[in-house]
Amino acid sequence: MSNNDFYIGWMPKAPGSFARHTKKVIIALLILAVTVGVLLATAQKKFSTGQFEFGRLTNITGVYFKEPVPAIKVMSGKDLLGRASYITIPLIGYGKFGAGGIILDLEKEKHLDLVKKEITLKGTLLYNDGKLLMQIDAADDPLVSVNKAAGENILPLQKELGEQTILGEIVDPKCFFGVMKPGEGKPHKDCAIRCISGGIPPVLKVINNEGEANYYLLMGAQGEKMNQAVKEFVAAPVAVKAKVVKYDDWVILYVTDKKSISPVSARQLIKPGSQTIGCIAPCLK
């Protein structure tokens, strides 16, 4: 090796043979950067279609209900027989919190009980796959008006669907339906636990072989919150044994206790068509 071929970093120029080799390495590394970038970007799971109307406030007028979860019930029109049809929009708070605290503060401030009253709320909508929720933030002065008490005909239509064992994944609906992508699975686990700990009602996401999904709210047997009890089961496959009740346009799973939720490992999966699952669809009829 001649002196010319010896590389010293603090010299202004590298010897020719080193410079030529380094050029080749640089080109190879740039090609590697593009290749890895393309491969990893295209290999990502499809982002969900969830929408979070960040920065856009919408006024919604409907009847406020505190149970089973804080929600506002809005009339969408009348059907062929003249019956009113409603959409239930669960409410959630700012950040990783439920809406219960904000509503309570508003009630205290206005010296009013908002339950079953027709109110206009201002908030940020988030929605996906047919489910709509609204975020209300104290900073936005969410209570626009309190109109009047609603009549008894607005009370929720309930239909009991019997006790079922349903397999799925527990998610926090705020992230899942719009705020985060992904709002489910292992990468999002900690966030989902944080959101559910903060009072956002847990939801069981259930999918079928075609990739179609249903979303069921999880409650305790007496309608109490299950937020603390479900924390350890979030973002993993679970089996939930519950009393299933259709509550207007949401299905609610009333879970007897924490023992009714159990993790499902890949080996324990019950195949579709087995007795446990097979009964579910007919039960609705």
Place this chain on the structure above:
Amino acid sequence: MGVSYLAVGWNRQKKIYDWFIFAFCVLYLSTFIAITAISNPDYTFETALIRSTATLAILLLHVILSIGPLTRINKKFLPLLYNRRHLGVTMFTIALIHGSFSILQFHALGNVNPFVSLFTANTQYNSVSKFPFQALGFFALVIFFLMAITSHDFWLHTLSPKIWKTLHLFVYLAYFLVIMHVMLGVVQYETNPVLFVMVLAGAAALITLHLVAGTREVRKDNQLFKLKSEGFVYVCESRDVPDNCAKIFCIDKERIALFRFEDKLYAIHNVCKHQGGPLGEGQIIDGCITCPWHGYQYLPQNGQSPLPFKEKVNTYHVKVAGSQVWLNPQPLPEGTERPGAAIIIPDNQIIENVK
């Protein structure tokens, strides 16, 4: 090698190096984000940013960890090694963006402090599939942070090379933590095997490179020197040592570089005081032994850096008997002056040289 630690002069090579790092990062990030946006109209920028910085940091970490063994296998990779710490600090910065945005996204605006939430949201440390993978990434980031802030030579001298080197060996633990962070995190969610295959391929490539380079050195180190006399060991013939260059010998676990300069032989410890570079792979420039890694210099006759620098390495006794070179592996105190052993040049070679 500086005695004062003023702002480092960015020479032409350093500038090229830094521009290349910048171009590499911009190219990767723009490719990843653009492809994500094109193939996913519903993408969110936060997620694209978290994922692009994560994957870029891991790609850079693989490049960083492969430079060492590649240089040992082929010296032509030395230009990449020279400013490797720039790559390291860049990798840490990118990983910090990933970590900060992830903590904001997943833990901020909740009912618990985000850093408390990081360790307490998911407490299933006894499960594999549910393991709190974010904690692994956090600890890796702490290691990268300590390495990045101590990357300047000031810390090398302040902490002592031994402690500094030990601290920087933690990069291997950090690499393991990063791989498990990926495997127990996003790989548990993604269905496409590309990411998993790439992680596996990256780990396999790094392990192979390090084992190949390591095995070569072990083979060299295990060379046996049978001829011994009065503490001296016969190592080679004098003609085997090229002018202004060295041969490296490992005798009784002592790595010694035997240099030839102006037809005399000098032996010094092979390990550079700066970052442990192999001095014997360097050359004599302007009368100084010059380390191939970062250009630190030592005088052959006493193993001292020329004034005003203060680095010193051990020296060794050398003697020449006929054409045979004998080395005493007993190190002399660092910086000990001893004369070079003159090479006896055969008459026929002198006549050849005169011709």
Place this chain on the structure above:
Amino acid sequence: MQIWTALAVLLPLGIIVAWMAIPKYPMQTLLQPDAEKPLPEILKQRTKDNYIVFIRSNRQRSAFQLEWLNKKPLTWPTATIYKVQKGSTINNGILIGRIESRGTYRFALDSTFQIANFSKDQLILYDFIHQQIIDTINF
């Protein structure tokens, strides 16, 4: 060298154990919002990117049914179907039903939905939260 020998064992071990632990999510038959049985004959069909719409009837033409196959997740807050006379506004429309998640929906139609009226009526998919027409379906 020792470190990499250790990593050569630990890394593949860790990667394989983690790979084996990847959860597989169970499939489940869903609770469909409407389990009405389809009427046997298809009178009309319209195919769109996100859904397929059928008008079904029985042999006697005494009952009519709207079948809506929702293929992709909705990207609107709400999607309700109204029957509206051509030239009229949504305010005069009659609510047929609401579409939510992916799947098949069947809604009973009244007898006014006769073949003779197909050219006079249209279906409107409407987002009443944002008060915008998502799609208009003519038969």
